[in-house]
Amino acid sequence: MTPILPDTIRPHDLDFSGLLCKRNRMRAATIKDVxxxxxxxxxxxxxxxNNSGYFDPETARAVNEAVKTLDYRRNVHWKxxxxxSSETICFLLGNRDALNSMQVKMLMAAERELTDAGFDLVFAPFRYSPNTAPERLQLPRLIAQQGTVDGVILAGLHYENFLDALSNINLPYVVLGNTYIGHQDKIKTDALVYDDITGAYEATKYLLxxxxxxxxxxGDTNLPWFGRRYEGYxxxxxxxxxxxxxxxxxxGVGYIEYGKLAASELLRDANPPTAVFAANDEIAGGVWKTLANRGIRIPEEISLMGFGDREDFSILEPSLTTVTVFQEKIGAELAGMLLRKLQNPEVPLDSRTFPCQIVERNSCAAPRSQKKLVLA
Amino acid sequence: MTPILPDTIRPHDLDFSGLLCKRNRMRAATIKDVxxxxxxxxxxxxxxxNNSGYFDPETARAVNEAVKTLDYRRNVHWKxxxxxSSETICFLLGNRDALNSMQVKMLMAAERELTDAGFDLVFAPFRYSPNTAPERLQLPRLIAQQGTVDGVILAGLHYENFLDALSNINLPYVVLGNTYIGHQDKIKTDALVYDDITGAYEATKYLLxxxxxxxxxxGDTNLPWFGRRYEGYxxxxxxxxxxxxxxxxxxGVGYIEYGKLAASELLRDANPPTAVFAANDEIAGGVWKTLANRGIRIPEEISLMGFGDREDFSILEPSLTTVTVFQEKIGAELAGMLLRKLQNPEVPLDSRTFPCQIVERNSCAAPRSQKKLVLA
DNA sequence: AAAAAATATGTAAATGTTTTCACACGCTTG
DNA sequence: CAAGCGTGTGAAAACATTTACATATTTTTT
Structure with a gap:
């Protein structure tokens, strides 16, 4: 018995198994084949x-049968x-060359959330340098091109430069607000922030x-996200x-180098600190390097506290005590917020704050010969 | 002066401003209007x-002019x-929860390459556990769904379980072969490998x-990718x-823990090694931790060599001497291979080998009191 | 000067699905 | 028995865009 085939199919369009091909490549079944x-x-x-209009149940049976045997699936693009809608969300990274383990965690958590909801995740980094004129900033092609993505998650640095552009093309987005605070009033959008002021406050109290x-x-307090941690401190x-x-x-150097230089400077003091609170884990890593080089033991001689809980810094020995911002939760929640927004665009602006939490590991201890303070 | 409009437009298709509408709703300009x-x-x-084929620059000017005045944006889905084709490539990760800095570097390099060629990059992790029955393994929805992506880059672990499925749905793919060697003969596809046998050989010679x-x-030599490095060693x-x-x-533990345990065991020896070659940087990190805990100085007392050049391990002090596999080059080349394959599907199977290179940093030095050998 | 190649453009087919319209058949209603 | 209605179906249009092919013009080569 020969399989039933469309008229347009000629012998050389068939492969050995009788399935449709084209130029020797297997072709997916279309509605015509069915x-x-x-x-x-x-x-x-x-x-x-589509279960619309009239049709004979018997015909339906035959159709479903054909769908099954041909493994017919509706063409994605037509759908x-x-x-x-493209069923696709873009995760916009802050910079082409940077994707640290914190962002990775958020990314993966967001991916899971979106996949479960039937969305795909594309990601696009943008190039940003402070001396780019605002009008020359370009949204990644993927976003600028209408219809490619349904929404955008912004979780890197400097995204504030792209907010207007996104609004102009009417693309829903949510932001991780922390890299933008200080201009918080300007964010007229759904934002999620982690409370690093309180986090830094708690971390400092812990050391006290x-x-x-x-x-x-x-840390350079001119950067708003470090300024806030400084405030808590x-x-x-x-x-x-x-x-x-x-x-x-x-x-004017990278975080790690910054930490190294700062530590050197602090150690020049006749009465150096007994504890260092670094504005982020990377800076803590730099401080670490200088202390290790000088043979100063952590935490016996100097305690070191980081911020951010970057997984890749767990390699330090003893392991770094730090403040976690719950990256997975943030990533999942950013995705969730965006999905809710897509479902119901009229929903009011949503801004929520996530707590931080100290992760006690081994880089902090009581100072050697100093009696405990009575704290407020 | 009335604007030039398609013949098929009737009066009620126009809105107050002379722009095209339909059922009283403004209609976006189409290619016909342009x-x-x-x-x-x-x-x-x-x-x-699309900047394809021949056209008069003057005509192009007129077209661009029309595009601008009509604010035409082409519909991605129609295109x-x-x-x-979906102009989209999938980067298939080896596991839902893992995306280390090596993969990140490849990912970013691939992204750049693909973006330049007009492709978007989606990524999908899959869940894999050794006790999943092969027939229960599921390709990520994104890939299984016809037409969503044009090709796949596989650069993680355990992808061999998905190769057949990809072939079945006739989706072009390229693989980073290193995690699959040992079954190399089974890879009937375009693969890229880095020559870690020679890399490990050179690293060992360096220590010698x-x-x-x-x-x-x-390192556990039962894992094929470690087995090869062992071979070079x-x-x-x-x-x-x-x-x-x-x-x-x-x-049966993670890499870091593995390194810690192995180092402890080696140190129990009455005559411990003067140098350790770890099968990857993560294991080296574990070794590091044990040495640091015991107060053994690197490289003065023991030299340590890693493999892989994972950027996040640059935080160790002194910095880790290791073997780089040129992640960016690999990522870019994987993307390039796939793009070439898409352009010309008939091109023969392409398998290339990338060299590795020692990155001299500070974790290796001459052993304390031992005269140099005359090497072969 | 003829032939060939390169350039520029239009026509029409193809893409996969939904939707509109028309038509048929069989049944009910006046 | 004619008109109308409900049911089931197919042909063809519609959608926005690309692309294969044809044709016309210009330029280059022989």
Missing amino acids: AHRAGVSTATVSRVL RLSSN RLGHRRIAFV RRALGENNIEEIRATEDW | AHRAGVSTATVSRVL RLSSN RLGHRRIAFV RRALGENNIEEIRATEDW
């Missing part, structure tokens, strides 16, 4: 598949065309509780009338 | 927009439907050249008639 196999017209197949009085903050010190310790603000 | 306005055919517009005679290899030792040193093979 129609032929079921001995009906494409219109009827469409009616059966997207008729539903006017261990008995430290000379706690240095390392300062509040904790202020409540206990303890003087702050800072190194030079801005060296 | 063609009419520019006084050319839709084919020409398409050619100009994809017509050209029967420094004067080490007691060099331990740490052994060849270098064999050429110089030096005995190998191994720790227990399989602890």
Whole structure:
């Protein structure tokens, strides 16, 4: 018995198994193939598949049979065309060359959430440099091209430069607000932030509780996200009338180098700090390097606290005590917010704050010979 | 003056501003509108927009002018439907929860390459566990669904389980072959490998050249990719008639923990090795932790060599000497191979080998009191 | 000067699905 | 028995875009 085939198929369009091919490549079954196999017209197949209009139950049976044997699946592009959605979300990264383990965690969590909801995740980094004129900034092609994505998650640095453009082309988006705070009033959109002020406050209190009085903050506070952590640090010190310790603000170098330089400077002091609170884990890593080079033991001689809980820094020995921002939760929640927004565009602006939490590991301990303070 | 409009437009298709509408709703400009306005055919517009085939620069000017005034943006889904391609490549990750900095580098490099060629990059992790029955393994929806992606890059672990499925649905793919070697003969596809046998051989020779005679290899050689590095290690030792040193093979733990346990075992020896060659950087990190805990100085007391050049391990102090596999080049080349394959499906199978290179940093030095060997 | 190649453009087919329209058949209603 | 209605079906249009092919013009080569 020869299989039923469309007229347009010629012998060389068939492969050994009788399935349709084209130029020797297997072709996916189309509605036409199904129609032929079921001995009906494409219109009827469409009616059966969409359960619209009239059709004989017996015909439906034949159609479904054909669908099954041919493994027919509706063409994705047609589906997207008729539903006017691409079922795709873009994760916009802050910079082409950077994707650290924190972003990776958010990305993976978001991916899971989106996949479960039937969406795909594309990602696009953009190039940004501070001396690019605003009008020359370009949205990634993928986003600028209408219809390619249904929404955007922004979780990197400098995305504020793209917010207007996104609004202009009317693309729903959600942002991780932390890299943008200080201009928070300008964010007229759904944003998620983690409360790093309180996180830094708690971290500093933790060091105070261990008995430290000379706690240095390392990080350029001109960066808003570090400025906030500095604020928490300062509040904790202020409540206990303890003087702050800072190194030079801005060296114009990367985080790790920054930490190295700052640590060197702090160690030049006749009375160096007994604990260092780094504005992020990368800076903590730099501090670490300098301490290791000088043979200063952590935490026996100096305690070190990071911020961010970047998984890749778990390699340090002893392991780094830090503050986690729950990257997975953030990633999943960003995706969730966007999905809700897509489902119901009229929903009011949504802005939520996630707590941070100290992760006690082994880089912090009581200072050697210093009695504990009575804390406020 | 009335604007030039397609013939098929009737009065009620126009809105107040003379723009086209339909059922009282504003209609977006189509390629036909542009063609009419520019006084050319839709084919020409398409050619100009896609920069394909021949066209007069003057015509192009007119078309672009029309595009601008009509604010025409082409419908992505129609384009994809017509050209029967999604302009999208999938980067298939080895596991839902893992995306290490090596993969990130390849991913970013591939992204750049693909974006430049007009493709988008989606990524999909799959869940894999050794006790999943082969017939229950599922391709990510994104890939299984016809037409969603044009090709796949496989660069993680365990992808061999998906190769048949990809062939069945006739989706072009390229693989990073290193995680699959041992079954290399089974790969009937375009594969790229980095030559880690030679890389490991060179790394071991480097340690020998420094004067080490007691060099331990740490890593489970049952894993094919470690087995190859072991092979290189052994060849270098064999050429110089030096005995190998191994720790227990399989602890059934993660890489870092593995490194820690192996180092502890090696240190129990009355005559411990003067150098350790770890099968990858993560294992090296574990070894590091144990050495650091015991207060053993690197490289003064023990030299440590990694493999892979994972950027996140640059945080170790002193920095880790390792073997780089040129992740960016690999990522870009994987993308390039796939693009070439898409352009010309008939091109013969392409399998190329990339060299590795030692990255001299600070974790290796001459052993303390041992005279240099004369090497073969 | 003829032939060949390169350039520029239009026509029409193809893409996969839904939808509109027309038509047939059989049944009910006046 | 004619008109009308409900049911089932197919042909063809419609959608926006690309692309294969044809044709016309210009330029280059012989």
